[in-house]
Amino acid sequence: MSIIKRPILTEKTQELQKGGQYVFEVAVKSNKIEIAKEIKKMYGVDVESVNTLRQFGKKKSRSTKSKITTGYTSTFKKAVITVAKGEVIDFYEGI
Template sequence: MSILKRPLLTEKLTAMNEAGKYAFEVDRKANKIEIKKAIQSRYGVTVEKISTMRTQGKLKSRNTKSGVVTGRTVSSKKAIVTLKAGEVIDFYSGI
């Protein structure tokens, strides 16, 4: 089970990178201590603060021959990580 699923790279979150804040999609069962250890071991940085949020999946529906099919997308958990001043995570170094 991997705690960190992927980094979130949107315009809003990329602007937060200048302030030393990075966002990740994490496992729904992971707590802040596990997230902190995973980030420090993978990226070699010092984590000061972690904020987590759980997002509920959106309702989706579509019309088919047999009628309306409704469902829900997958729920997820996000973590916004604040690093120690002067430290950065470079997501684009391996490209």
């Protein structure tokens, strides 16, 4: 199982990329040291800092013909990676 699941590409994270910060969805049980090593191995950049947060699942409801069904979305962990000045991670490199 890989520690890095996928990059999170939203309007807000695109703005962070201009300052050298990148956001990834990571494994829930991973720590900052493991995340930094994996980013360095995958993208070949020097990692200055790693900030993590857990995004708890949100309550969702939907109506069916017979009743209202309620549940939660899954909980996941995000990592905000700050790379060294002048280095860039190119997500669209192999396309």
